[in-house]
Amino acid sequence: MERSCRYCLEGAVANPIEKIKDEKPGLAVKAELIEFARLGWEAISKGDLERLKWIGWFFRKKTPGRWMVRLRVPGGILSSEQLRVVGGILAEFSDVKQLDITTRQNLEMRGLRIEDSVSIQERLEAVGLTTVQSGMDNVRNIVGSPVAGIDPDELIDVRPLVQQMQDLITEGGRGSFAFSNLPRKFNISITGDRENSAHAEINDIGFIPARREERIGFNVLVGGVLNSQRATPALPLDAFVLPEQVAPLCAAVLRIYSDHGPREARTRARLIYLLEDWGISKFRAAVEADLGFALPPAAHEEFIDYDKRDHVGVWPQKQAGYCFVGLHVPIGRLWAHQALEVADLAEVYGQGEVRLTVEQSFLIPHVAEEKLEALLVEPLLAVFSPEPNPLLRGLVSCTGAQFCNLAIIETKERALKLAHVLASELDLPQPVRIHWSGCPNSCGQPQIGDIGLIGTRTKVAGQSVDAVDILMGGQVGREARFGEVVREGVPCDELAAVLKGLLIEHFGAEERPVALAS
Numbered sequence: 001m002e003r004s005c006r007y008c009l010e011g012a013v014a015n016p017i018e019k020i021k022d023e024k025p026g027l028a029v030k031a032e033l034i035e036f037a038r039l040g041w042e043a044i045s046k047g048d049l050e051r052l053k054w055i056g057w058f059f060r061k062k063t064p065g066r067w068m069v070r071l072r073v074p075g076g077i078l079s080s081e082q083l084r085v086v087g088g089i090l091a092e093f094s095d096v097k098q099l100d101i102t103t104r105q106n107l108e109m110r111g112l113r114i115e116d117s118v119s120i121q122e123r124l125e126a127v128g129l130t131t132v133q134s135g136m137d138n139v140r141n142i143v144g145s146p147v148a149g150i151d152p153d154e155l156i157d158v159r160p161l162v163q164q165m166q167d168l169i170t171e172g173g174r175g176s177f178a179f180s181n182l183p184r185k186f187n188i189s190i191t192g193d194r195e196n197s198a199h200a201e202i203n204d205i206g207f208i209p210a211r212r213e214e215r216i217g218f219n220v221l222v223g224g225v226l227n228s229q230r231a232t233p234a235l236p237l238d239a240f241v242l243p244e245q246v247a248p249l250c251a252a253v254l255r256i257y258s259d260h261g262p263r264e265a266r267t268r269a270r271l272i273y274l275l276e277d278w279g280i281s282k283f284r285a286a287v288e289a290d291l292g293f294a295l296p297p298a299a300h301e302e303f304i305d306y307d308k309r310d311h312v313g314v315w316p317q318k319q320a321g322y323c324f325v326g327l328h329v330p331i332g333r334l335w336a337h338q339a340l341e342v343a344d345l346a347e348v349y350g351q352g353e354v355r356l357t358v359e360q361s362f363l364i365p366h367v368a369e370e371k372l373e374a375l376l377v378e379p380l381l382a383v384f385s386p387e388p389n390p391l392l393r394g395l396v397s398c399t400g401a402q403f404c405n406l407a408i409i410e411t412k413e414r415a416l417k418l419a420h421v422l423a424s425e426l427d428l429p430q431p432v433r434i435h436w437s438g439c440p441n442s443c444g445q446p447q448i449g450d451i452g453l454i455g456t457r458t459k460v461a462g463q464s465v466d467a468v469d470i471l472m473g474g475q476v477g478r479e480a481r482f483g484e485v486v487r488e489g490v491p492c493d494e495l496a497a498v499l500k501g502l503l504i505e506h507f508g509a510e511e512r513p514v515a516l517a518s
């Protein structure tokens with residue numbers, strides 16, 4: 001297939017990031033890290049500050065000199081040894097010692113200095129962790145089933161596929177120049193369970209287990225996006241692939257997106273715009289031409305027939321005598337010493353493995369039944385509970401104004417405080433998933449919450465104040481759908497009362513009787 005030059009915009013005006021990439025590829029800074037560490041952050045050019053996101057180093061305007069470092073944790077699976085190194089780095093080098101679990105089953109370390117970057121990168125690499133291509137115009141952390149290989153009802157164990165894709169896209173963690181000049185970010189989800197546990201619909205490619213002619217493989221969705229411009233669920237490609245065709249298909253889609261995806265306006269540089277420009281048939285034909293073989297149409301028998309779980313609590317594994325224990329991390333944030341304690345728990349009670357979820361929590365797999373009782377009384381489980389209050393359990397929050405360059409409002413602390421207030425006043429029959437995003441970029445996935453909150457500003461008595469737009473009706477798992485805006489510009493100071501009303505009216509919440517003073 002004839003390709004147009006991916007660096008050439010054929011006369012169109014390039015957006016500033018394309019110009020930065022033209023001057024020097026984003027990934028080139030990997031080889032220059034020693035020099036940046038020597039010179040210090042103040043000597044780094046604006047272009048290189050952007051390029052450093054290609055290797056996971058995010059300059060934070062709110063805390064100049066103290067960086068956020070984003071890892072890649074394919075499918076959310078990491079070893080206790082890896083987590084211990086992450087906790088150790090934070091303990092030794094970070095001023096705030098904070099670690100966030102992200103909505104892509106990933107980790108972000110905070111408060112690190114570029115001056116320490118060489119030592120930090122060496123420690124990560126020594127245990128097989130990489131930060132490469134975790135930001136900007138790259139394939140972001142690949143999300144997958146957090147219970148792959150242990151779910152009694154799973155159809156395909158996707159762990160090898162997730163690793164295969166990660167290796168392909170990052171050249172084994174070393175960095176791939178072939179896949180790191182995409183028009184914009186790119187998200188991939190793959191699950192082999194029956195509950196759509198990693199939100200296929202909000203990814204640029206989503207793989208859903210399906211059966212065709214007695215073979216289990218995947219139906220393919222393409223073009224899902226959430227951002228300030230639009231929220232569009234991924235569309236069926238009308239194609240079925242076998243497990244061994246997953247990585248080749250991803251590579252084909254990425255080449256096509258790289259060569260033909262829009263690069264003029266940054267806001268229109270996502271895959272969905274290419275799909276809308278070409279139509280699914282032309283896009284599908286281009287994928288087949290790149291692959292060199294025809295794709296069968298999507299299988300009729302598709303498996304999203306279970307309700308989606310958050311995996312919090314104690315669940316039996318497919319391995320007899322073992323269970324996994326899902327522990328809830330309030331707003332996805334933990335501290336260095338807690339990361340180290342989690343690593344210890346995984347070793348003492350499990351088999352040295354921890355799995356992160358898209359709900360910003362984690363689970364410890366392979367807990368032998370006879371060890372369960374002792375695990376459940378560990379002091380850390382008073383903080384990371386297997387039985388959290390229903391309002392805390394469904395809470396997801398993006399980073400927000402504390403650290404994020406683009407935030408309109410503060411989210412994490414506010415979300416937690418509000419959940420505690422509501423939990424003290426209301427009894428709920430089931431968890432309500434409340435998703436916070438500090439701006440319309442939608443990192444907290446507000447469109448898929450039962451209630452979604454998007455940061456904005458409004459005027460109260462002539463003063464500009466923090467506010468949110470409220471969405472409702474989002475559904476995950478089977479029959480996933482996006483919520484819609486039901487209230488605009490609700491001042492954050494009024495939010496407790498407004499949410500209380502919505503929880504009572506729509507989610508069966510009941511007010512707790514007020515204790516009378518004696």
Ligand code: SRM
Binds near residue numbers: 058185398405445
């Ligand atoms: Fe995001 C930009 C945090 C998941 C859509 N996102 C940012 C930046 C990098 C902005 C910045 O430089 O400050 C935020 C870093 C703040 C910080 O210090 O942590 C940021 N995004 C996050 C995380 C950490 C939110 C969280 O608390 O979990 C998530 C990291 C995922 C990861 O591990 O890779 C995160 N971001 C998402 C998601 C959800 C998802 O992928 O499932 C989305 C919507 C899905 C999508 O992209 O279609 C998302 N982030 C964005 C966008 C809008 C992209 C667009 O097409 O316009 C931006 C803005 C941008 O890229 O210019 C953005």
Ligand code: SF4
Binds near residue numbers: 398400
């Ligand atoms: Fe920042 Fe907005 Fe993303 Fe929240 S949604 S992390 S405020 S870019």
